[in-house]
Amino acid sequence: MTLNSIRTEVIIIGAGAAGLMTAISAASRGRKVTVIESHHKLCEKIRISGGGRCNFTNLGACAERYISQNPHFIKSALRTYTQEDFINLVERHNIKYYEKKLGQLFCKESSQEIINMLLKECSDLGVSIIYPCKVQSINQLEENKFQIKAEHLKDKSRLELYSESLVMASGGLSIPQIGASDFGYRIAKQFNLNIIEPKAALVPLMSLDSERNFYKSLSGVSIDSICTYKRTKKQETSFRENILFTHRGLSGPAILQISSYIDDEDSINIDLLPEKNNLVDELKSFTKNPKFSKKFLINILKENYSEIAEKFYDSFAETYKCKLKNRLATYSHGFLDTLANKLKSWAFTNQESEGFNKAEVTRGGIDTNELSSKTMAVKNNPNLYFVGELVDVTGWLGGYNFQWAWSSGYVAGQNC
Ligand SMILES: Cc1cc2nc3c(=O)[nH]c(=O)nc-3n(C[C@H](O)[C@H](O)[C@H](O)COP(=O)(O)OP(=O)(O)OC[C@H]3O[C@@H](n4cnc5c(N)ncnc54)[C@H](O)[C@@H]3O)c2cc1C
Numbered sequence: 001m002t003l004n005s006i007r008t009e010v011i012i013i014g015a016g017a018a019g020l021m022t023a024i025s026a027a028s029r030g031r032k033v034t035v036i037e038s039h040h041k042l043c044e045k046i047r048i049s050g051g052g053r054c055n056f057t058n059l060g061a062c063a064e065r066y067i068s069q070n071p072h073f074i075k076s077a078l079r080t081y082t083q084e085d086f087i088n089l090v091e092r093h094n095i096k097y098y099e100k101k102l103g104q105l106f107c108k109e110s111s112q113e114i115i116n117m118l119l120k121e122c123s124d125l126g127v128s129i130i131y132p133c134k135v136q137s138i139n140q141l142e143e144n145k146f147q148i149k150a151e152h153l154k155d156k157s158r159l160e161l162y163s164e165s166l167v168m169a170s171g172g173l174s175i176p177q178i179g180a181s182d183f184g185y186r187i188a189k190q191f192n193l194n195i196i197e198p199k200a201a202l203v204p205l206m207s208l209d210s211e212r213n214f215y216k217s218l219s220g221v222s223i224d225s226i227c228t229y230k231r232t233k234k235q236e237t238s239f240r241e242n243i244l245f246t247h248r249g250l251s252g253p254a255i256l257q258i259s260s261y262i263d264d265e266d267s268i269n270i271d272l273l274p275e276k277n278n279l280v281d282e283l284k285s286f287t288k289n290p291k292f293s294k295k296f297l298i299n300i301l302k303e304n305y306s307e308i309a310e311k312f313y314d315s316f317a318e319t320y321k322c323k324l325k326n327r328l329a330t331y332s333h334g335f336l337d338t339l340a341n342k343l344k345s346w347a348f349t350n351q352e353s354e355g356f357n358k359a360e361v362t363r364g365g366i367d368t369n370e371l372s373s374k375t376m377a378v379k380n381n382p383n384l385y386f387v388g389e390l391v392d393v394t395g396w397l398g399g400y401n402f403q404w405a406w407s408s409g410y411v412a413g414q415n416c
Helices: 019-026 044-052 073-080 083-092 111-123 185-190 210-219 253-259 279-287 297-304 312-317 333-344 400-415
Strands: 002-007 010-013 033-036 055-058 095-099 104-107 129-130 133-142 144-153 156-162 165-168 193-203 222-230 236-245 249-251 267-271 344-349 361-366 381-386
Touching: 002 095, 002 267, 010 019, 010 156, 010 185, 010 297, 019 095, 019 111, 019 165, 019 400, 033 156, 044 055, 044 111, 055 083, 055 400, 083 111, 083 400, 104 279, 133 185, 144 165, 165 185, 185 193, 185 361, 210 249, 222 253, 249 253, 279 333, 297 312, 333 344
Parallel strands: 002 156, 010 033, 010 165, 033 129, 165 381
Antiparallel strands: 055 104, 095 104, 133 144, 144 156, 193 361, 222 236, 222 267, 236 249, 267 344
């Protein structure tokens, strides 16, 4: 079996968004860079992102749209390499893009264009990418000397690499089918770094078993809503976008967003009629109006509050044995109060999330207290770096996670 010994200046583990941006940034300073990737394809997450069109950044990227135990940590990298910087790179490569909604920028053609752009930059700058390659061990021989033993999975040759700096960019745990692994966390533990428990985020939620049939009966129905999670009386987080009923519970952008803030068994409230601020009064006033009072309540709901799909009212009435099929005049104001409150503040309990197989990202990760926000290096080990999703920084849905990968990668590359 052949043994190849490689001496380089920077080794990066993981050829995803953050790893390749680190490579480009470091190589553009003249550093000799080698990237090691375990999967047989490069940048798989970029390829499948944004429904194949890669939502590569967000015009509104700012620290407030990220979740971390230290929300200030993010600011420096986002300031150093901004969304405009990445947009300039995209434009230099003549990639056509558009804003879909809420500042979210997508490729017009395909996410492959972003991959091609990153690989072209790497190749022009002489970055060497070795894949598929399994890292067997990482050792720090001296402060500025790392030794990586690995096996090339194609020809089974053994590699021994030496570098001054090591950058961990091996990503989080979501979608193991395309290469996600816990490798970065294991290396962090080897170097005695604290880890904030990794959890699935931007992920569909599962209803309680007892309520599953209701959600299943509405599978495919989408409603514009406001989802709110009240952590404490004073602290709450809300997102207004669509929710989507699934066979197991709820998904859709508003649910994915709120999922990053909640845990198993937490409850959220959903305003299914966000435009109707006086629903109770409106329903009560209908009882006095002969045009409405003789109509069946369910028909009034379907006709006047059609923002909620008709199917919802039918399933709601049936599953919860809620009598909606009588004439409006027969209902007490108390009943209408309860009904309006239910529609304005639907309670959904998350039995558990659908987990890493369905999650767009992993929240938690390397504790930011261990890292310098200016360089992404470990504070007490300045030649070891962690970037991208591995770090305890999680963006909202909408291009924020890639922007974090670009910003943190760029900063590490300028320093490693
Ligand atoms: C379905 C889906 C859609 C998404 N869409 C968007 C979107 O449109 N916009 C957005 O902002 N974010 C999106 N995201 C999130 C975004 O893809 C990630 O936040 C981003 O890719 C993180 O970059 P990273 O480089 O840190 O990790 P990754 O892109 O996951 O890269 C890590 C790399 O390390 C490799 N690796 C793992 N273990 C090892 C090892 N032991 N040795 C060597 N290499 C290893 C992996 O194979 C991978 O190539 C999406 C995620 C998913 C799953």
